[in-house]
Amino acid sequence: MGLYVFEPVFESVQDGTSRHDNKDVIMLTSNNYLGLASHxxxxxxxxxxxxxxxxxxxxxxxxxxxxxxxxxxxxxxxxxxxxxxxxxxxxxxxxxxxxxxxxxxxxxxxxxxxxxxxxxxxxxxxxxxxxxxxxxxxxxxxxxxxxxxxxxxxxxxxxxxxxxxxxxxxxxxxxxxxxxxxxxxxxxxxxxxxxxxxxxxxxxxxxxxxxxxxxxxxxxxxxxxxxxxxxxxxxxxxxxxxxxxxxxxxxxxxxxxxxxxxxxxxxxxxxxxEKWRVEKLWRNTIRFRKGLKAAGFDTMGSMSPIVPIYIGDDMVNMKMTKRLMELGVYIATALFPAVPQNKSRLRATITASLSNEEIDTALEKLIQVGREFGIIG
Structure with a gap:
C-alpha cells in the first residue's frame, strides 16, 4: 500500500496497546481519554x-x-x-x-x-x-x-x-x-x-x-x-x-x-x-509532552492531552507514521484538509490507559524516527 497510512485494522480493544497486523502496538491515537472503553x-x-x-x-x-x-x-x-x-x-x-x-x-x-x-x-x-x-x-x-x-x-x-x-x-x-x-x-x-x-x-x-x-x-x-x-x-x-x-x-x-x-x-x-483516571490522564500527558520538548520536538503550544508534533512536509509525515507503526507505535498523521496545507503534524492523543513504560517506549521510538528524518537533531 506504499505510504497510505489511513484505516489500519485493529484486532482488539484500544487501551494502552492494541493488536494490529498480529502484533501489539502502543496506541497514541485513540480518544479513549479516561480508559473506560474496556470497563x-x-x-x-x-x-x-x-x-x-x-x-x-x-x-x-x-x-x-x-x-x-x-x-x-x-x-x-x-x-x-x-x-x-x-x-x-x-x-x-x-x-x-x-x-x-x-x-x-x-x-x-x-x-x-x-x-x-x-x-x-x-x-x-x-x-x-x-x-x-x-x-x-x-x-x-x-x-x-x-x-x-x-x-x-x-x-x-x-x-x-x-x-x-x-x-x-x-x-x-x-x-x-x-x-x-x-x-x-x-x-x-x-x-x-x-x-x-x-x-x-x-x-x-x-x-x-x-x-x-x-x-x-x-x-x-x-x-x-x-x-x-x-x-x-x-x-x-x-x-x-x-x-x-x-x-x-x-x-x-x-x-x-x-x-x-x-x-x-x-x-x-x-x-x-473514579477520579483517579483524570489524574492519571494528566500525569501521562505531562510526562509525554515533557519528553517531546526535551528531545526538541515542536508541540505547538498544546495545553491538553492532544499533543501535536509539527512536521510540515506531508510526505515526511506519512513516512514517519509508517516507520513508527513498523516500530510498534501508532500515531495519527494530520494532513490537509484537517490542518492547513504544508503544516502537517503527527497527532498524539494521550489516555489514562497508557503505562509509564508505554509512554517512555513511544518517546524512544519517536526520538529515533525524528532523528532519522531530520526533524530533531
Whole structure:
C-alpha cells in the first residue's frame, strides 16, 4: 500500500496497546481519554440493555426511536452541564451540524466562527442559512472587530471549540463570553475534547473559565471520554425544543442504539466515582509532552492531552507514521484538509490507559524516527 497510512485494522480493544497486523502496538491515537472503553461495568450495562431493547430502535427520535434510556441520558447531560435540557443524537458530528443549522436558520442571522473549528462545525455552517464571518484562531481583536462591525445584526452566534482537536490549545472563553455579552451575541462551545478532564469539575472549557452560565449551547460527544458514540446539545428548554423540531439531523436520523445510551450513562457514573483516571490522564500527558520538548520536538503550544508534533512536509509525515507503526507505535498523521496545507503534524492523543513504560517506549521510538528524518537533531 506504499505510504497510505489511513484505516489500519485493529484486532482488539484500544487501551494502552492494541493488536494490529498480529502484533501489539502502543496506541497514541485513540480518544479513549479516561480508559473506560474496556470497563467491565460499561460492558455489562450495554449487554443488559440489549436484553431489554434489542440491538436498535430502527426509528427516528420523534417517532419510535426514543426509549427510557434516551430520556435518562438527556437528563444526565443536562444535569452534568447545568442546563434545563439536552438533546441526544447518534453522533457528535451530527450534534454540531444539528445545533448550528437549527440556530442559524434564517438569512438575517450571523455565524462568527474560529478559523480552526472542527470540520463538523464547518459543515454545519455550510448547511446553515446564516451569513458567516471567520476570525483568525483565538484572535480576540479580530473577533471584537467582527462583532462591532455587525452590532446591528440581532441574531449573532459565536461558535468555537473548547479544546481544538488538531492543536490541543484552548479557546479563551473568558474573553469570548465577555465580548458576546457586550455585543449581544450567543455562544456555542464544542466540548468534545474537554469533557471529563478539563475544568475543576471535568465539565470542559466552560467549567475551566467559570463561564458555564454565559454559554448558551454546549455540545459534547460520547465517543471520547465516555467511551461510546453519539453526542448531545445542552441548553435551555426552549432552545432544545426548537432543535428537536427543526434540526434535520435529529428529525430524519435513526436514534442512538439503546445499548450505547446505557453504556454512556454508566460511563458518566464512573467518571464521577473514579477520579483517579483524570489524574492519571494528566500525569501521562505531562510526562509525554515533557519528553517531546526535551528531545526538541515542536508541540505547538498544546495545553491538553492532544499533543501535536509539527512536521510540515506531508510526505515526511506519512513516512514517519509508517516507520513508527513498523516500530510498534501508532500515531495519527494530520494532513490537509484537517490542518492547513504544508503544516502537517503527527497527532498524539494521550489516555489514562497508557503505562509509564508505554509512554517512555513511544518517546524512544519517536526520538529515533525524528532523528532519522531530520526533524530533531
Amino acid at each position: 467491565d461495568a460499561i460492558k455489562e450495562a450495554m449487554k443488559a440493555a440489549i436484553d431489554v431493547y434489542g440491538s436498535g430502535t430502527c426509528g427516528a427520535r420523534l417517532h419510535n426511536g426514543t426509549t427510557l434510556l434516551h430520556k435518562q441520558l438527556e437528563q444526565k447531560c443536562a444535569a452534568f452541564f447545568g442546563t434545563e435540557d439536552a438533546v441526544v443524537v447518534s453522533a457528535g458530528y451530527l450534534a454540531n451540524v444539528a445545533g448550528i443549522t437549527a440556530l442559524a436558520d434564517t438569512e438575517d442571522s450571523l455565524i462568527i466562527t474560529d478559523q480552526l473549528n472542527h470540520m463538523s462545525i464547518v459543515d454545519g455552517i455550510e448547511l446553515a442559512k446564516g451569513k458567516v464571518r471567520i476570525f483568525d484562531h483565538n484572535n480576540m481583536e479580530k473577533l471584537e472587530y467582527i462583532l462591532k462591525k455587525n452590532a446591528d445584526v440581532a441574531k449573532k452566534l459565536i461558535v468555537v471549540d473548547g479544546v481544538y482537536s488538531m492543536d490541543g490549545d484552548i479557546a479563551p472563553l473568558d474573553v469570548i463570553t465577555e465580548l458576546a455579552e457586550k455585543y449581544n451575541a450567543s455562544v456555542f462551545v464544542d466540548e468534545a475534547h474537554s469533557l471529563g478532564f478539563v475544568g475543576d469539575h471535568g465539565r470542559g472549557a466552560c467549567d475551566l473559565f467559570g463561564v458555564e452560565d454565559k454559554v448558551h449551547v454546549k455540545m459534547a460527544t460520547f465517543s471520547k471520554s465516555l467511551a461510546g458514540c453519539g453526542g448531545c446539545l445542552a441548553a435551555d428548554r426552549d432552545t432544545c425544543t426548537y432543535i428537536r423540531h427543526n434540526a434535520h439531523q435529529y428529525i430524519f436520523n435513526a436514534s442512538l442504539p439503546p445499548a450505547t445510551a446505557a453504556g454512556v450513562l454508566k460511563a458518566f457514573d464512573l467518571m464521577e466515582t
